[in-house]
Amino acid sequence: MKAITLTPHTTTIQIQDWPEPTIQHPDEIKVQVLSVGICGTDREEVSGGRADAPAGEKELIIGHEMLSKVVEVGAKVTTFKPGDLAVITVRRECPSCPACAIARSDMCLTGNYTERGIKGRHGFQAQYVVDKVQYAIPVAPNIQKIAVLAEPMSVVQKAIDEATTIQRARLPYLQNKANWLEGKCTIVAGLGPIGILAAIALRLRGANVVGIDIVDETSPRVKILRAIGGSYFNAKIDKPETIGQKHPYIDVIFDGAGIAELDFDLWNLLGINGIFVLTGVPGAQRLINVDGAALMRKLVLKNQVMVGSVNESLQHFKNGLDDLVAASKKWPGVVDKMITQRFAYKDFAQAFGKHTQDEIKVVIDWL
Numbered sequence: 552m553k554a555i556t557l558t559p560h561t562t563t564i565q566i567q568d569w570p571e572p573t574i575q576h577p578d579e580i581k582v583q584v585l586s587v588g589i590c591g592t593d594r595e596e597v598s599g600g601r602a603d604a605p606a607g608e609k610e611l612i613i614g615h616e617m618l619s620k621v622v623e624v625g626a627k628v629t630t631f632k633p634g635d636l637a638v639i640t641v642r643r644e645c646p647s648c649p650a651c652a653i654a655r656s657d658m659c660l661t662g663n664y665t666e667r668g669i670k671g672r673h674g675f676q677a678q679y680v681v682d683k684v685q686y687a688i689p690v691a692p693n694i695q696k697i698a699v700l701a702e703p704m705s706v707v708q709k710a711i712d713e714a715t716t717i718q719r720a721r722l723p724y725l726q727n728k729a730n731w732l733e734g735k736c737t738i739v740a741g742l743g744p745i746g747i748l749a750a751i752a753l754r755l756r757g758a759n760v761v762g763i764d765i766v767d768e769t770s771p772r773v774k775i776l777r778a779i780g781g782s783y784f785n786a787k788i789d790k791p792e793t794i795g796q797k798h799p800y801i802d803v804i805f806d807g808a809g810i811a812e813l814d815f816d817l818w819n820l821l822g823i824n825g826i827f828v829l830t831g832v833p834g835a836q837r838l839i840n841v842d843g844a845a846l847m848r849k850l851v852l853k854n855q856v857m858v859g860s861v862n863e864s865l866q867h868f869k870n871g872l873d874d875l876v877a878a879s880k881k882w883p884g885v886v887d888k889m890i891t892q893r894f895a896y897k898d899f900a901q902a903f904g905k906h907t908q909d910e911i912k913v914v915i916d917w918l
């Protein structure tokens with residue numbers, strides 16, 4: 552079969568012939584890859600950054616955001632049959648921590664987890680993949696066109712789940728509310744794929760969403776945000792403080808950008824008992840000045856929480872797929888617009904090439 556491989560810590564990526572995986576155990580499934588999304592992590596990997604081949608190997612098949620079709624199932628598999636759509640999760644448990652022992656490798660304590668396509672385990676940019684059925688989630692056929700967004704959407708689900716768990720636990724007046732986000736005022740910083748998906752998930756839960764980016768009004772990012780009922784704030788034109796004039800009480804700030812300067816500015820807008828959820832991983836950025844004492848004062852006097860969230864559990868994948876189904880019903884055709892470019896796998900070099908201004912999610916099609 553064909554696979555896109557990277558020699559980790561170099562910029563050498565290529566398509567090569569690779570042995571096709573076969574089912575070795577009765578609890579495994581074999582899938583044909585349909586499409587694989589590319590994100591900042593992939594771009595970091597192929598620029599020579601964070602990536603590890605499996606132990607003893609020199610190359611890594613990249614790719615971790617996938618959609619596939621089942622072609623074969625092991626003898627003990629009852630939950631999938633050939634022809635079903637499936638997504639496969641990314642992270643695999645370490646052998647020795649209590650989080651991994653209960654299938655929550657997203658909370659791994661040792662750091663010895665592996666990740667398909669990123670860390671010590673081959674990924675999904677290939678024609679076929681075999682994995683244990685416990686890591687596969689069924690996909691409804693009516694969202695086939697957007698289900699490749701399942702992985703980034705699961706990142707969003709975990710972050711919102713973290714915020715929900717924390718806020719419900721500490722704010723007694725939220726404990727009996729079926730949907731604590733209903734009517735809440737939220738800010739989403741950065742309208743890349745994670746930010747837009749966060750805006751979608753928050754709007755589905757009835758929250759008001761102010762999305763912040765630096766693209767102009769005609770950008771597809773802004774069009775999608777407006778189509779789901781969010782409002783746009785251009786941080787290139789206005790200072791974030793002015794958001795506070797229109798929205799004096801912000802309950803939740805969701806960071807999908809990882810831009811330190813913007814986030815610390817936004818903190819001034821967070822209301823009493825508010826929560827700031829971080830999912831963006833900052834790259835090298837210039838040093839910024841932060842008034843640490845003022846920050847601590849705000850945290851204490853306003854009962855605020857800042858929480859970081861990475862990766863996801865199997866349940867977050869399921870929740871994410873449910874949200875994609877709900878979003879495609881509520882706003883037909885809108886989520887589809889997030890996939891701005893599709894490339895055949897042979898054209899992978901173009902897919903990893905320069906960003907265009909209108910780009911949101913680039914996808915490689917394997918079929």
Ligand SMILES: [Zn+2]
Nearest residue numbers: 590591592616
């Ligand atoms: Zn990703």
Ligand SMILES: [Zn+2]
Nearest residue numbers: 645648651659
């Ligand atoms: Zn672990």
